[in-house]
Amino acid sequence: MLAVVFPGQGSQYVGMGRALVEGFPEAREVFLLAEEVTGLPLGRLCFEGPEDELTRTENLQPALTAVNLAVWRVLAKKGVSPVFVAGHSLGEFSALCAAGVISLEDTFRLVKLRGELMAQAGETAPxxxxxxxxxxxxxxxxxxxxxxxxxxxxxxxxxxxxxxxxxxxxxxxxxxxxxxxxxxxxxxLAVSGAFHSPLMKEAAESFTEALWKVPMRRASVPVVLNVTARAETDPERIREALSRQMLSPVRWVESVLFMYHQGVRNFLEAGPKRVLSGLIKRILSGKEVRILQAETPEEMDKALEGLGRFE
The missing domain is CATH 3.30.70.250 (Malonyl-CoA ACP transacylase, ACP-binding)
Structure with a gap:
């Protein structure tokens, strides 16, 4: 059984996504749509930087989401079919999009707003x-x-x-x-505010207003949520959990253990770096699991080969 997990803030680097976009038209389409929706030069920020501009919260959240979802589009086209999806903090929005809960367009609208609100909160409530x-x-x-x-x-x-x-x-x-x-x-940590704490109250209230206006569909794949560390498919329960996400702890250890106890033995990190892969390895130390990572075409090939051998 396979779970696909999506990284959040802290996994970025200048150059992320470039090889993927150059190698796969479906990845390029994600970036084009993301730039159209957000009005941000996400390709330039991801591929060329500069780093200080990329890592500004309001830029980074849509930029990293574009990379995650570009990876997912390629994986989905190649037939990757998980039994669970999950994402760490910001990465949860990639997971919800991958599960069909939120459209690609609305995902980018939401993460752009989320980044802006969290950046503002860092200024008003340092x-x-x-x-x-x-x-x-x-x-x-x-x-x-x-x-x-x-x-x-x-x-x-x-x-x-x-x-x-x-x-x-x-x-x-x-x-x-x-x-x-x-x-x-x-x-x-090099962040602009006290994220995942009650100090985000004002930002969370503004975000929740926008959240209730976004159409959500039943998840095609159960999403293991940060707030509850349990799988959910119901769109209204997902919406309610998302409204609390900025204020609540990310229960990543519990989320990974939940998926493991449900029978998951393959974890595939869809996005840059190997932050979640390292965390999962430590959480499931001593357990027989396969942890794979995909962002570049080479990593994609290796991950798909690994999944093929496991089946």
Whole structure:
């Protein structure tokens, strides 16, 4: 059984998607439509940068989504048929589009708006995010409870890596206390705000208004949602979960374990880099699973060959 997973912010690099667009007309069509809908030069940003312009939240969200969905279009044309799809944070919108819940056009409208709102929130309610590595979740929760101000668990990425998010002062103090409590590493993330926390309340409210205007269809493939870490096909329940996504933790560990316990033994990361592949490997350490990755034509061929051998 196969699950296709889509990466989110942090997986980008200058040059992503170029070889795919040059090699496959269906990938080129995704980029052309994405540029038409968003009005952004996504091809130039992805293929040439500059990096500081690409990584601006309002540009990055539609840019990375274009790469993810260009990869998916090629995979789908080649007959890849997963039993689940999932995406990490921003990547969830790629998963919903792949499952037919949201049209390609509406997906790009939504991620453009999401990027703009999250960038604005970073200016009006400044915050910070830190990756805490090598400290148990229970101990980190104890640390956060001792810190004055607003700081929260934001992403449970792997058994070893948890991201915290909150007000600048509170998040910084929590990071120092996590180090003192025995964290192996604590790394500040290069993001513009306190994502996946209640500090996104204003952005989430504006996004929800837009979300309720977008037509959604029943998922053709169950989507494992960030907010619940469970599979869903009902469009209204998906819409409700999406309205809470900016405010809620990304339950990635639970999502991967859910898919594994449902019988998934093949995971294919559709998008740039290998961030999710690395996380899945750590989550399912010691388990017999195959983790594949596809973005370039060469990776695509290797992934398809690997899936063929597994069948």
């Amino acid at each position: 915050g910070a995010m830190y990756a805490v590595i090598g400290l148990a979740r229970e101990r980190l929760e104890e640390v956060l409870a001792e810190v004055p101000g607003q700081v929260y668990l934001a992403n449970h990425n792997s058994p070893e890596q948890i991201v915290i998010s909150g007000e600048e002062k509170a998040a910084s103090e929590a990071a120092e206390r996590a180090r003192a409590a025995g964290a192996r590493r604590v790394v500040r």
